[in-house]
Amino acid sequence: MGIATRLINAFDPLHEATHEVRQAFAAWCLEGKVLQVRYIAFLTALLYLCYATIQFFIATEWLGRRLFMHGLFVPLMLVLIGSMSFSPALHRPMWALLTVSPIPSVFASLYFNAGRDGFPLYAPELYLILIWTFAISGLMLRQAMLAASSSLLMILAAMVMFPPDPGFIKLHLLYLLAAFSFGFLSALLLEKGHKAMFLQQRRLTHLASVDGLTGLWNRQETERRFAEECERTDRYGTPVSLILLDLDHFKQVNDEHGHTVGDTVLKEFAALLHSSLRSVDQVGRIGGEEFLIVLPETGLQQARAIAGMLQERINCHRFETVGQCTASFGVTQYHPEEGRLAVINRIDRALYQAKAQGRNRIEILPCSVERCRACAAVRSVSEKRA
Ligand SMILES: Nc1nc2c(ncn2[C@@H]2O[C@H](COP(=O)(O)OP(=O)(O)OP(=O)(O)O)[C@@H](O)[C@H]2O)c(=O)[nH]1
Numbered sequence: 001m002g003i004a005t006r007l008i009n010a011f012d013p014l015h016e017a018t019h020e021v022r023q024a025f026a027a028w029c030l031e032g033k034v035l036q037v038r039y040i041a042f043l044t045a046l047l048y049l050c051y052a053t054i055q056f057f058i059a060t061e062w063l064g065r066r067l068f069m070h071g072l073f074v075p076l077m078l079v080l081i082g083s084m085s086f087s088p089a090l091h092r093p094m095w096a097l098l099t100v101s102p103i104p105s106v107f108a109s110l111y112f113n114a115g116r117d118g119f120p121l122y123a124p125e126l127y128l129i130l131i132w133t134f135a136i137s138g139l140m141l142r143q144a145m146l147a148a149s150s151s152l153l154m155i156l157a158a159m160v161m162f163p164p165d166p167g168f169i170k171l172h173l174l175y176l177l178a179a180f181s182f183g184f185l186s187a188l189l190l191e192k193g194h195k196a197m198f199l200q201q202r203r204l205t206h207l208a209s210v211d212g213l214t215g216l217w218n219r220q221e222t223e224r225r226f227a228e229e230c231e232r233t234d235r236y237g238t239p240v241s242l243i244l245l246d247l248d249h250f251k252q253v254n255d256e257h258g259h260t261v262g263d264t265v266l267k268e269f270a271a272l273l274h275s276s277l278r279s280v281d282q283v284g285r286i287g288g289e290e291f292l293i294v295l296p297e298t299g300l301q302q303a304r305a306i307a308g309m310l311q312e313r314i315n316c317h318r319f320e321t322v323g324q325c326t327a328s329f330g331v332t333q334y335h336p337e338e339g340r341l342a343v344i345n346r347i348d349r350a351l352y353q354a355k356a357q358g359r360n361r362i363e364i365l366p367c368s369v370e371r372c373r374a375c376a377a378v379r380s381v382s383e384k385r386a
Contacts (some may be wrong), residue, residue: 011188013195025198027210029140032093032194034085036099037138039171041082043077043133051125062112066238069108079103099143102133106151115162123164123172126155127179139149141191145184152180174277180378211285213263214270226294227340229282240296241303243309244330244347247289248359253322267321269327276313277306292347300333300364305330307362315360335367 009015012020025051033224052071061068075169084094104296106129113122115157118276155176164172217225247253247269267287270311273291274285282294295303307329319325334343346365354363 007197011141011192013192013199018273021202024202025195026140028198029191029194030091033138033140036081038085040138041078041085041098045078045082048075048078049267054104054272060118061116065199066108069104069112074105075209077104089139095143097232098137098139101137102129102147103154105129105136106154107171110154110158114158115164119164120168123168123175126151129177129309132185133265134187135190141187144187146224148180148288149182152176183375184353201348211270214267214340216270216274216291217282217284219284219286222282222292222294225282225284226292229294229296230340231332231335233334237336238297239299239333240294241298241300241331242335242343242347243307244351245291245293245294245304245307245327246287246351246355247254248328248355250289250325253325257321259267265319265322265325268317269314269325272313272317273310278311292349299365302333304364306360311360311362328354328359329362330354331362331364333367338368 014025017025039066048070052067055066055070055277056063077097078101081094081097081110084090084097106126109122109125109129118289129151130148134144137144139147144284159169159172161316163169209217209224211218226240226242232238233240246263250262250265253265266285268283270283272293273293275284277293279295284292284294286292293306295306296304311327311329314325314327317325328351330347331355332347332350334340346367350363350365353365354361357363
């Protein structure tokens with residue numbers, strides 16, 4: 001790896017991240033910076049009005065144009081940016097406008113002052129714009145770099161076309177270098193800090209949603225994902241089913257082989273479930289040896305077939321040290337009319353029945369909505385049995 005790549009990587013905590021993670025970072029970062037953009041845009045507009053007022057008293061040339069630019073055009077552009085920050089739908093054009101906003105300010109300053117006697121008096125505006133673009137505006141590093149580099153090119157071009165006083169030129173170059181490098185470095189370090197914070201937050205969020213032993217979702221996250229699927233069902237009518245399963249006589253495993261072996265069985269069991277299901281299915285450990293599977297876009301009959309497939313795989317699997325294990329299953333489908341709590345209660349009942357009726361069984365309970373076609377077949381079988 002080249003030195004340049006190593007250096008870039010050292011400043012980029014996301015250098016190994018996927019495109020999706022980088023996009024998630026950009027969205028997270030931009031959302032967090034909206035408030036900064038708002039305050040900075042309004043404050044800068046105010047300062048430009050002060051600048052225009054001072055020029056009103058000291059400027060000897062182009063007074064009307066200076067007042068138009070610094071008292072009207074630039075402040076209005078900044079107020080527009082600040083106002084756009086209030087509406088999420090306008091955030092994209094707001095970022096675009098913020099990226100180009102330094103250009104007219106630099107252009108105006110050069111147009112009014114380059115090659116004139118008063119240039120050193122007004123040159124600090126150029127240095128401030130460079131620092132503002134990098135470290136204050138709220139722009140992401142890449143956009144800030146684009147805007148500041150364009151500004152710097154314009155300033156250098158103006159310097160070639162209208163050379164300042166030879167005594168001032170070296171100082172001017174030094175100030176430009178200082179403004180650009182200070183601004184760039186602070187933007188680079190700020191973005192590095194943001195990236196590290198983003199990664200840390202993702203890690204913590206992940207840790208807070210997984211079960212430490214099995215790596216499956218924990219109870220809270222499983223319930224959250226189930227609620228999300230229910231909302232999808234409420235909105236689009238796509239079915240969602242649940243399987244609740246519990247290892248049979250797991251206490252015996254612990255009692256006979258010890259908790260460490262019990263833990264290994266739970267891990268192996270979790271891996272078996274995870275590898276047997278589709279990637280869209282959500283598996284969580286919601287209690288000691290109790291697991292909940294959320295099956296999106298799956299009706300009751302399909303869920304029954306999936307539970308059958310899992311039962312067969314579990315029965316065929318030989319767990320380390322303990323050999324064969326079995327599990328009991330409750331299966332049901334969510335129906336929008338009855339609410340989530342009713343489904344959770346029903347699947348609990350289904351599992352209880354499977355345990356009560358001898359374990360290593362699948363019990364299916366239809367929903368309580370009479371006209372639900374998905375559950376009709378199961379309901380009639382249950383009624384016949386009763
Ligand atoms: N090793 C281990 N055991 C656990 C863990 N969490 C819960 N358990 C044990 O799981 C066992 C559950 O026992 P019970 O609720 O009586 O259930 P069971 O023996 O599986 O009986 P049935 O469910 O009725 O078939 C208890 O012994 C708990 O200590 C864990 O994280 N690791």
